[in-house]
Amino acid sequence: MRPLLTHLLGGAVLASACAGSFAAEHEAVLRPFNLAPSADLHYTLKARQKGLALAGDAQVTWRAGDGKYSLVNETRAQLLGKILDSRSEGTVDTYGIAPAQFVEKRFRKEATTATFDRGAKTLSFSAGKDTFPLLGGEQDRLSAQWQLAALARAQPEKFTPGSEWRLFVAGRKDAQPWSFKVVNREKIATGLGEIEAVHLSKAPPPGDKDQTIDLWLAPGHDWYPVQLRYSDEEGDSIEQTVDKINKK
Numbered sequence: 001m002r003p004l005l006t007h008l009l010g011g012a013v014l015a016s017a018c019a020g021s022f023a024a025e026h027e028a029v030l031r032p033f034n035l036a037p038s039a040d041l042h043y044t045l046k047a048r049q050k051g052l053a054l055a056g057d058a059q060v061t062w063r064a065g066d067g068k069y070s071l072v073n074e075t076r077a078q079l080l081g082k083i084l085d086s087r088s089e090g091t092v093d094t095y096g097i098a099p100a101q102f103v104e105k106r107f108r109k110e111a112t113t114a115t116f117d118r119g120a121k122t123l124s125f126s127a128g129k130d131t132f133p134l135l136g137g138e139q140d141r142l143s144a145q146w147q148l149a150a151l152a153r154a155q156p157e158k159f160t161p162g163s164e165w166r167l168f169v170a171g172r173k174d175a176q177p178w179s180f181k182v183v184n185r186e187k188i189a190t191g192l193g194e195i196e197a198v199h200l201s202k203a204p205p206p207g208d209k210d211q212t213i214d215l216w217l218a219p220g221h222d223w224y225p226v227q228l229r230y231s232d233e234e235g236d237s238i239e240q241t242v243d244k245i246n247k248k
Contacts, residue, residue, distance in 0.1 A: 026168045026177065028136035032154035033096040035064045036146065036222045038248040043228075043240040044191065045075065054078065058240050060225075062146065063248070067092050071142050075240075083107040088142040090116065095137035097147045102140035104172055114140055114170040128173030140170045145215055148180060148200065149223040156219060159198050178202050180215065188216055188227055191243020197226055221245060 045056035056077035063070045068091055075084040083106070090100035100118065105111040112127040116134060123132040132138075139147050144167050152159045165180045183199040197216035216227035224245060231237040 026132065026135060028095065029166070030094060030136070031096075031151055033147070033150040034153040035069070035092065035097070035150045036062065036153060036224055038063045038065065039222075039224065040244075040246045040248065041224060041242055042244040043242050045077065045238070045240045047077070047238045048236060056080075056083075064092070069097055069143075069146075071146065073142055080107065086142050088140050090143075091118075093136075096150050097139060097143045099138070099140050099143050099170070102142060102170055104141075112172045114172070114175075116170075123170055123175060125170075125173050130174045132168075132170075132175050135168075138168045138170065138175070144169050144178065145217075145225045145228065148215065149217050149225060152198065152217055152219075153223045156223075159200075159217075165200070178213075180213075183214075186216070188241070190226055190241050192221075192226075192245065195226055195242075196220060198223075222247075 039062050041060045041062070043058040043060070045058055047054040047056070054077055056075065058073060058075040061070075061072040068089075070089040071087065073084065073086045074082060077083050085105040087103045088099050088101070091098045098118070099114075099116045101116065102114040103111055112125065115124050116138065117124065118134065121134040123134055123138060147167060148165060151165065159182050161182050161184050163182045167178050167180075168175060169178045180200040180202050183201050185196060186199050187194050187196050195218050197218045200215045200217070202213040211230045211232045214229040214231070215225060217223045218226040224242070226242040227240065229237060229239040
């Protein structure tokens with residue numbers, strides 16, 4: 001399996017399953033939501049690849065209001081500079097965040113675009129031939145964590161250990177179902193001090209060598225994503241942890 005940083009620099013952070021299995025697991029589910037307030041968030045980045053450590057930082061700009069939203073994520077690594085620039089924008093509908101376009105530019109790679117055509121009700125990709133129907137509630141890799149935050153803000157009492165939250169998520173070339181399970185409430189060390197957060201985890205399907213995604217949402221900070229970690233079975237990992245939050 002390619003190292004995680006190699007995926008971040010030149011390939012997909014998350015490996016994709018075959019397109020044929022998606023339709024059966026793609027469903028529209030109406031759930032209460034409450035979008036987090038607009039904010040700028042800064043994160044420190046730590047990566048471990050084949051025993052070597054790499055540091056960096058990430059800046060996330062989240063804006064929501066007047067039935068629209070926008071998300072910008074810029075990630076930089078020491079010596080390499082900007083290694084990821086991703087953007088998601090769209091509207092807010094009855095399902096929550098409703099992306100219109102997701103653009104991702106990786107290190108030394110051409111930008112790719114996922115287009116959510118609400119009129120034609122189709123999801124398509126500049127870097128892939130697959131198309132998927134838009135049934136409602138679909139997300140992209142950038143908006144997914146903020147949709148989870150919106151769901152948690154509306155129903156915090158349901159984000160209990162063992163609860164499961166499913167989303168249909170678009171990447172660079174295709175889309176697939178993601179399933180996040182709540183692990184527990186934990187205290188994590190951040191640049192803002194110790195923060196109590198709800199830990200959610202997306203594990204790969206049995207027998208799949210996809211990466212695990214761990215996400216920490218902070219109830220005491222408007223349920224903002226305060227930590228995110230990608231890890232694989234070989235011990236490689238990429239982790240970003242918040243150190244500044246500026247509400248707008």
